[in-house]
Amino acid sequence: MTIIFHELVGADSSRPFSPHCWKTAMSLAHKGLPFERRQVCFTKVPEVEGGVSRTVPVIRDGSQVIADSFMIAAYLEETHPDKPSLFGGEGGQAMARFIESWTNTVLHGAMRDIALMDIHNALAPADQAYFRTSREARMGMTLEQVAEGRAKALEALPATLLPLRTTLKRQPWIGGSSPLFADYIVFGALQWVRLTAGISLVETADPVGDWFERCLDLHDGLGRSAPAAV
Amino acid sequence: MTIIFHELVGADSSRPFSPHCWKTAMSLAHKGLPFERRQVCFTKVPEVEGGVSRTVPVIRDGSQVIADSFMIAAYLEETHPDKPSLFGGEGGQAMARFIESWTNTVLHGAMRDIALMDIHNALAPADQAYFRTSREARMGMTLEQVAEGRAKALEALPATLLPLRTTLKRQPWIGGSSPLFADYIVFGALQWVRLTAGISLVETADPVGDWFERCLDLHDGLGRSAPAAV
Numbered sequence: 001m002t003i004i005f006h007e008l009v010g011a012d013s014s015r016p017f018s019p020h021c022w023k024t025a026m027s028l029a030h031k032g033l034p035f036e037r038r039q040v041c042f043t044k045v046p047e048v049e050g051g052v053s054r055t056v057p058v059i060r061d062g063s064q065v066i067a068d069s070f071m072i073a074a075y076l077e078e079t080h081p082d083k084p085s086l087f088g089g090e091g092g093q094a095m096a097r098f099i100e101s102w103t104n105t106v107l108h109g110a111m112r113d114i115a116l117m118d119i120h121n122a123l124a125p126a127d128q129a130y131f132r133t134s135r136e137a138r139m140g141m142t143l144e145q146v147a148e149g150r151a152k153a154l155e156a157l158p159a160t161l162l163p164l165r166t167t168l169k170r171q172p173w174i175g176g177s178s179p180l181f182a183d184y185i186v187f188g189a190l191q192w193v194r195l196t197a198g199i200s201l202v203e204t205a206d207p208v209g210d211w212f213e214r215c216l217d218l219h220d221g222l223g224r225s226a227p228a229a230v
Numbered sequence: 231m232t233i234i235f236h237e238l239v240g241a242d243s244s245r246p247f248s249p250h251c252w253k254t255a256m257s258l259a260h261k262g263l264p265f266e267r268r269q270v271c272f273t274k275v276p277e278v279e280g281g282v283s284r285t286v287p288v289i290r291d292g293s294q295v296i297a298d299s300f301m302i303a304a305y306l307e308e309t310h311p312d313k314p315s316l317f318g319g320e321g322g323q324a325m326a327r328f329i330e331s332w333t334n335t336v337l338h339g340a341m342r343d344i345a346l347m348d349i350h351n352a353l354a355p356a357d358q359a360y361f362r363t364s365r366e367a368r369m370g371m372t373l374e375q376v377a378e379g380r381a382k383a384l385e386a387l388p389a390t391l392l393p394l395r396t397t398l399k400r401q402p403w404i405g406g407s408s409p410l411f412a413d414y415i416v417f418g419a420l421q422w423v424r425l426t427a428g429i430s431l432v433e434t435a436d437p438v439g440d441w442f443e444r445c446l447d448l449h450d451g452l453g454r455s456a457p458a459a460v
Contacts (some may be wrong), residue, residue, distance in 0.1 A: 088321020088324065089318050089319015089320060090322070091315065091318020091319050091321065091322020091325075092318065092321020092324070093321070093406070094407075095321075098325075098404055101396035102393040105393050106392070163331040163335050164331070166331035166334070167327050170327055174328055176321065176323070177324075180321050180324070182321075182328070
């Protein structure tokens with residue numbers, strides 16, 4: 001049965017930009033499961049599947065409704081143990097939580113400092129007011145003030161990416177010899193900026209840039225099918 | 231057969247302080263293997279097992295000699311698959327490399343900024359000159375200049391630990407429901423400071439501090455058997 005996948009979208013439906021939704025798109029493709037994308041804008045998220053979650057991704061698989069990208073990956077792993085693993089065992093599932101924590105607290109912060117205004121500008125007009133109010137309250141400054149720090153945030157990025165770069169000098173994927181959910185967690189953050197700001201954050205000569213290009217190629221170019229912002 | 235474990239020691243043989251050697255001590259105990267500790271000071275490391283490595287830990291298991299804490303853990307996992315796993319599967323082994331990269335590049339840097347002068351002072355007199363020359367060349371400043379930044383490094387530590395804190399709010403160990411090698415990687419860094427500077431970096435009320443105390447209790451209190459610096 002086709003899985004229904006609810007994902008966030010801004011003004012341009014060809015560029016769904018949510019890092020968390022990309023984790024789920026890649027997870028579904030990794031398991032080789034057919035899925036149908038249903039796009040929703042920020043302010044309509046509370047109506048998805050009867051209001052099951054304040055955020056997307058949300059999937060519906062028959063009678064099962066699951067929210068949260070990590071919970072969805074764990075659900076897919078449990079219901080399809082015969083398909084390629086997303087975690088590579090129990091230890092991998094536990095350690096993917098550390099990689100998620102690093103991505104959410106360190107990498108997403110860096111991405112936000114670089115691309116917050118671009119993300120705002122990519123939203124549907126109805127969503128922009130909500131986004132501005134909620135983000136300015138969270139960050140304690142205006143979007144314009146955040147944007148003033150962009151050059152400095154870009155300058156700090158190579159150091160921020162050092163744990164990732166060191167890992168990818170040793171092995172082709174965070175998951176080892178082949179990609180796992182941990183790769184999709186980090187991919188989501190860079191894809192988010194690619195689709196909103198369009199700037200190439202890392203050169204392909206850098207192990208991180210090379211890995212990101214290989215992520216874009218995975219699953220018949222699923223990630224690359226959404227064009228970078230111009 | 232008893233495994234020979236070569237570990238670094240300073241002036242006080244009761245406080246072997248190397249973070250990398252602690253990873254190996256905990257790995258051997260985790261596998262329940264008998265081992266004999268052989269202590270070596272910095273300047274004698276090149277003589278260990280015929281000069282097999284520039285660094286310790288080094289173990290000898292019968293005719294096998296293995297250097298590097300991660301390679302040793304991988305060797306123990308491969309040779310003792312029947313004993314408790316150090317990685318929890320292939321995915322866990324790959325992702326432990328990311329946790330190692332984060333620890334080496336981010337956490338060890340923070341520890342060094344906090345405890346470098348204490349580490350120097352804990353060394354045998356013969357090692358202090360080597361340590362000062364090599365570290366000052368690497369860091370481009372004197373040990374005294376590094377020490378001037380100590381208060382600032384301590385202030386920055388809670389933010390540095392955020393990915394770890396976020397993980398440990400969700401699950402008792404980095405390895406999930408029980409400790410894995412990934413826990414010992416991070417434990418080594420905090421144990422290093424406990425044995426050289428003695429300062430309690432995190433309160434036990436903090437998930438990181440609580441986890442560190444539980445690490446010290448593991449394997450019949452192996453980590454706690456070395457007394458904190460006073």
